[in-house]
Amino acid sequence: MPTWSEPQDLKTWMVQGLSLRGMVLLLSVLAILISEVRFSWVEVLVGRYLAVTNSHRPESGSVWEQGRLKQVATQTLEQMVTQQITAQREAREASSLSQLIDGLTASQGAMISAAQFKTLYSQIPEAVAWTLFSPVLMLRISAEKSWDRVYMERENGQVGIYLLDRGNNVLSYTTLNEQQLKSTGTEPHIKAGTLDGQPEFAGRIYPADRFFMALDTLSPETQRGVLSHPGTLLAAQGTPVRVGVSDEVNADMIRIGIEMDTPQGRQIVLAVGQEWAVWQVRMLLEPRLSKPPSSKMRWPLRREDR
Amino acid sequence: MTDSLRFFRAVTAFIYLMATVGALAGMGLFCLFLVAVKDLPQVPEPIGRINDTPATEIFSADGQRILTIGGRETVALDDVSYPFIQAMLATEDHRFWEHRGVNKLRTVKALWVTLFESGKIQGASTITQQLAKNLFFSFERTWVRKFRELLVALQIEAQFSKQEILEAYINQIPFGVGAYGIGEAARTFFGKPAGGLTLAEASLLAGLPKSPTRYNPFRYPERARARQQVVLQRMVTTGMISREEAIEAQAVSVDLRAQGRSLRVDSYFLDAVMKSLEETYSPEVVYHGGLRVYTTLDAGMQQQAETALQQGIAKLEAQMDMTHRSEETRVEDDNGLQGALVAVEVNTGAVKALVGGRDFFQTPYNRAVQDNRQPGSGFKPFLYYGVLENLDKTPADVMVDQPVSIPVAGKAPWKPRNFKRTYEGAMVLKKAFTASVNTVAAQLVSTVGPDAVINIARRCGITSHLAPVYSVALGTFGVSPLEMAAAYATFASGGVRHPPYWIRRVEDVSGRVLQEHIITGERVLNESINFQLVDMMAGVIDDGTGNGVRRMGFALPAAGKTGTTNDYNDAWFTGFTPNLSTSVWVGFDRGQGMRDKNGAGITGGRGAAPIWAQFMKQATEGEPPRAFVAPPDIYFKKVNPETGSLAGFWTRDPVTVAMRKKHS
Numbered sequence: 001m002p003t004w005s006e007p008q009d010l011k012t013w014m015v016q017g018l019s020l021r022g023m024v025l026l027l028s029v030l031a032i033l034i035s036e037v038r039f040s041w042v043e044v045l046v047g048r049y050l051a052v053t054n055s056h057r058p059e060s061g062s063v064w065e066q067g068r069l070k071q072v073a074t075q076t077l078e079q080m081v082t083q084q085i086t087a088q089r090e091a092r093e094a095s096s097l098s099q100l101i102d103g104l105t106a107s108q109g110a111m112i113s114a115a116q117f118k119t120l121y122s123q124i125p126e127a128v129a130w131t132l133f134s135p136v137l138m139l140r141i142s143a144e145k146s147w148d149r150v151y152m153e154r155e156n157g158q159v160g161i162y163l164l165d166r167g168n169n170v171l172s173y174t175t176l177n178e179q180q181l182k183s184t185g186t187e188p189h190i191k192a193g194t195l196d197g198q199p200e201f202a203g204r205i206y207p208a209d210r211f212f213m214a215l216d217t218l219s220p221e222t223q224r225g226v227l228s229h230p231g232t233l234l235a236a237q238g239t240p241v242r243v244g245v246s247d248e249v250n251a252d253m254i255r256i257g258i259e260m261d262t263p264q265g266r267q268i269v270l271a272v273g274q275e276w277a278v279w280q281v282r283m284l285l286e287p288r289l290s291k292p293p294s295s296k297m298r299w300p301l302r303r304e305d306r
Numbered sequence: 307m308t309d310s311l312r313f314f315r316a317v318t319a320f321i322y323l324m325a326t327v328g329a330l331a332g333m334g335l336f337c338l339f340l341v342a343v344k345d346l347p348q349v350p351e352p353i354g355r356i357n358d359t360p361a362t363e364i365f366s367a368d369g370q371r372i373l374t375i376g377g378r379e380t381v382a383l384d385d386v387s388y389p390f391i392q393a394m395l396a397t398e399d400h401r402f403w404e405h406r407g408v409n410k411l412r413t414v415k416a417l418w419v420t421l422f423e424s425g426k427i428q429g430a431s432t433i434t435q436q437l438a439k440n441l442f443f444s445f446e447r448t449w450v451r452k453f454r455e456l457l458v459a460l461q462i463e464a465q466f467s468k469q470e471i472l473e474a475y476i477n478q479i480p481f482g483v484g485a486y487g488i489g490e491a492a493r494t495f496f497g498k499p500a501g502g503l504t505l506a507e508a509s510l511l512a513g514l515p516k517s518p519t520r521y522n523p524f525r526y527p528e529r530a531r532a533r534q535q536v537v538l539q540r541m542v543t544t545g546m547i548s549r550e551e552a553i554e555a556q557a558v559s560v561d562l563r564a565q566g567r568s569l570r571v572d573s574y575f576l577d578a579v580m581k582s583l584e585e586t587y588s589p590e591v592v593y594h595g596g597l598r599v600y601t602t603l604d605a606g607m608q609q610q611a612e613t614a615l616q617q618g619i620a621k622l623e624a625q626m627d628m629t630h631r632s633e634e635t636r637v638e639d640d641n642g643l644q645g646a647l648v649a650v651e652v653n654t655g656a657v658k659a660l661v662g663g664r665d666f667f668q669t670p671y672n673r674a675v676q677d678n679r680q681p682g683s684g685f686k687p688f689l690y691y692g693v694l695e696n697l698d699k700t701p702a703d704v705m706v707d708q709p710v711s712i713p714v715a716g717k718a719p720w721k722p723r724n725f726k727r728t729y730e731g732a733m734v735l736k737k738a739f740t741a742s743v744n745t746v747a748a749q750l751v752s753t754v755g756p757d758a759v760i761n762i763a764r765r766c767g768i769t770s771h772l773a774p775v776y777s778v779a780l781g782t783f784g785v786s787p788l789e790m791a792a793a794y795a796t797f798a799s800g801g802v803r804h805p806p807y808w809i810r811r812v813e814d815v816s817g818r819v820l821q822e823h824i825i826t827g828e829r830v831l832n833e834s835i836n837f838q839l840v841d842m843m844a845g846v847i848d849d850g851t852g853n854g855v856r857r858m859g860f861a862l863p864a865a866g867k868t869g870t871t872n873d874y875n876d877a878w879f880t881g882f883t884p885n886l887s888t889s890v891w892v893g894f895d896r897g898q899g900m901r902d903k904n905g906a907g908i909t910g911g912r913g914a915a916p917i918w919a920q921f922m923k924q925a926t927e928g929e930p931p932r933a934f935v936a937p938p939d940i941y942f943k944k945v946n947p948e949t950g951s952l953a954g955f956w957t958r959d960p961v962t963v964a965m966r967k968k969h970s
Contacts, residue, residue: 013314040406046339047407047464050457054348054465061347061442066594070359073595076588081818111822151824162824168810169654169825 083108091152092116097124101152101159101176109153114163117150118142128272131253132161132174141171190236191268195259198268201244206285208240208258214284218277225277226256236269238262245278254278342454347442349458353466353474360596360815364579366603367656367810373576376593379489383473386488387503392547393512394476396540399433402472407434407463408456434459437475481511482518495523497563505551506558509537523562525667534560574662574672575603579808586821587812596815602656602808610924611647611659618917619645619664619892625902641895645914646673647921648791649888654825655792655804658886659925671895678770678784679891682910683742683851684869684878685759685781687797687839688766690739692758693750694835701736701838701963702943702950705746712752712776720776722748725870725909734950736963739842740850742868744780751779765830766793767803781869787889790880795887797840797865800935801831834937834966840865841964843881844934851911852879858919862926863933866918868910873899877913881922884932888922890914939967 016022036042059067087103091110094100097120104110121129121138129135141147146165153160158175165171195201215223227233238260246255256278258269361377383391395402401409409432416430431439438458443451462471481491488511492500496507503511513533514521523530538552547555579601583592591597623643642664649659662672671677693699707730711719722744729745738746751759756774763772770785772778792806804827812821843865846852851868866881875897880889892913893900900908944953944960953960 043406047460050461051465057348063441069590070594073591
């Protein structure tokens with residue numbers, strides 16, 4: 001290829017400028033420019049290149065940010081819903097009120113149908129049932145046909161129970177404290193150890209045979225008042241050795257501890273009895289208790305009142 | 307060297323220069339391309355994916371959808387009215403069907419104007435470029451951002467059909483008032499589907515995306531009409547319609563949807579609901595999770611509340627001669643005369659209507675829930691209940707209205723005065739209450755103690771800060787209208803407190819319940835004492851400082867209390883029927899006093915009670931009269947207003963008081 005040098009006269013300029021090579025170059029450049037204006041092939045090429053490499057580029061920009069936020073929202077909601085569904089399922093599957101209450105967390109209440117609550121309610125000891133909602137109230141609310149659901153939640157260390165109508169209006173409401181909570185199960189509450197280790201029974205511990213013999217001499221109504229679910233006690237492991245009566249009365253209910261001799265050692269089965277009935281047994285066990293304290297004498301009357 | 311040779315040499319040099327500049331520009335662009343392409347965003351496939359976020363919908367108590375947040379209603383291109391497509395193309399990008407993502411001629415022209423005409427910036431973005439910008443980029447104006455936007459536009463053009471691009475574009479552009487996409491816009495502004503838009507409606511809508519706030523037809527109808535004319539002119543210029551069609555469309559009156567304005571995204575009630583939701587679920591869930599939120603709002607009542615408040619404040623402004631004041635004075639007045647109204651259902655605590663100011667758009671500060679303004683005498687019911695409960699007094703007991711000086715430990719004695727600056731001597735408690743006598747209230751609080759007043763207020767649901775000082779009984783600590791309405795609802799319900807709420811139920815997009823409000827009621831006041839108080843409060847409306855309510859024609863059994871603070875900074879009226887408790891506050895944000903043209907102060911009875919009456923008349927229209935139920939141990943007797951002794955036929959203006967049998 002000859003070395004390029006600037007033409008020194010017009011003729012050489014014309015010859016070099018209008019040469020085949022020059023014309024081809026010029027026309028090529030023009031053709032490229034015109035075809036780009038006409039067919040936008042640069043845009044098409046760039047666009048296609050970007051489309052091909054699309055998957056290798058980052059998911060950035062507001063539309064992707066929206067997508068991520070949606071993902072976060074979906075996950076958060078899914079978590080909430082899953083928790084709720086689990087809680088609801090556990091609530092539905094609960095075979096006793098205490099099992100249902102055990103499943104409640106501080107942040108998660110449980111909504112169950114009125115029918116399920118009635119079933120669970122019918123399983124708890126009658127005496128405890130009275131302290132929750134009186135059967136008369138339950139019958140009245142059921143008869144009104146407005147009762148739809150029951151909501152239960154933990155609040156300030158207690159459990160709140162709301163009987164609701166379809167509009168979520170509270171038809172009746174009650175709370176269960178710790179002691180009542182322990183009494184809601186149909187299964188007896190069991191603790192390892194002996195009655196001597198439980199201060200609440202101090203001075204009120206009797207041999208089991210004496211206690212049950214005394215109980216046997218009382219009327220069936222009193223017996224039911226002391227042990228409303230004897231079957232569940234019978235189902236517990238071991239042999240009764242001693243029986244303790246608590247010194248704490250709560251909502252006219254009193255705790256009874258039955259010390260059992262089991263292959264695993266001594267265990268205490270806890271039950272709840274009605275105070276007036278337990279008092280009858282204690283009068284037989286301790287004749288010095290000639291009459292109950294005056295404040296407790298009103299019990300049968302109060303029962304009538306209800 | 308001849309001239310010709312010199313000319314040719316110059317031409318050659320120019321060609322070389324141009325070729326060099328061209329080559330350098332090409333290389334520069336290529337380098338820029340290499341740099342820009344590195345972190346260019348990925349384009350989602352399909353492009354319609356941008357619209358698949360589920361919407362959070364908010365419903366009123368009767369199931370009417372009042373707000374949709376996020377989520378986009380995607381309308382297929384075939385289902386959009388043809389005039390709208392034409393109007394949009396004529397306005398935004400009339401060569402859309404021809405270019406491949408960039409309009410080269412328009413871009414060169416815009417570059418020339420921007421570079422060489424000082425102070426001018428011309429845009430040349432095609433619809434594809436706008437779509438790229440809306441999907442991926444911020445609104446920051448830089449050359450690199452513009453170049454990257456152009457590259458993405460080229461990719462979109464290469465990857466998707468024109469129909470897909472146009473469909474994505476019209477389904478995501480903002481039209482203002484919370485409406486994104488043509489489907490939502492057509493429903494929001496005209497209450498019809500996108501396919502039913504006429505040329506007049508389509509041209510109005512096509513003009514909005516340029517500046518949705520500036521051309522908002524609800525707020526600036528004139529500007530919107532002018533912009534519509536520009537759109538129609540563009541359609542004529544680009545040959546999409548004839549001049550006659552444009553004139554015809556311009557002449558057509560466009561009917562905007564009536565409810566669009568009142569139940570728009572920025573109402574105070576919805577603002578309060580949104581804040582609650584964000585606190586409970588996080589903003590991500592609220593805006594991107596697709597919740598179904600069922601509120602307690604009564605849409606009709608909300609409309610009545612807004613109207614009553616706006617009309618009432620306008621009347622007050624006329625009385626105060628504020629309507630003709632200069633702009634400077636208005637600026638000094640901050641947001642002008644403002645007000646708030648909250649209505650709560652007595653037996654549930656459901657908030658039925660909530661207005662936090664005259665116009666959310668101008669002042670989004672929600673005075674109904676956030677403002678803590680002194681309630682003045684509106685706080686006296688808590689004092690009087692405390693007196694009836696703790697001091698075992700009766701409404702017929704006698705007190706003396708006289709100048710008082712109550713010693714305060716370590717401070718100057720407290721010497722409250724009556725509003726009228728006059729003293730009327732002996733009077734029964736009920737009269738002192740209905741006439742809102744401050745000196746009697748001061749004597750009572752000095753006896754019962756401020757702690758008792760605070761205790762009653764807390765039992766009724768007042769949560770704002772209250773300090774145990776005597777003046778608390780005269781309402782010197784700020785509370786919100788929501789607190790007042792809910793606390794008075796406790797009196798209305800016979801002493802049972804129902805916490806106020808505005809969200810009944812929240813569901814996820816599949817209808818699974820996330821939250822339900824349980825309507826709890828707690829007895830916090832003695833039913834009989836409460837009835838005695840309610841009877842005294844009824845006296846305020848029938849014969850006392852709030853009797854303007856009766857003069858305005860509100861005839862249902864009702865009770866309430868006015869409140870006015872020092873220098874007439876705040877005017878309150880809170881009252882209730884057995885079903886609805888409503889609190890109204892009027893005042894300036896900066897606390898300037900309210901006085902009429904003649905210098906007379908605007909009291910609660912004059913400023914807030916008329917708004918209350920107008921609202922309650924409409925809100926309770928058609929309701930049968932229902933009296934407050936008296937407990938069995940309540941009986942009534944007429945007493946001498948000054949001595950409290952049993953009234954005879956000779957007694958002037960006897961006062962009927964509610965007594966408990968234990969006092970008989």
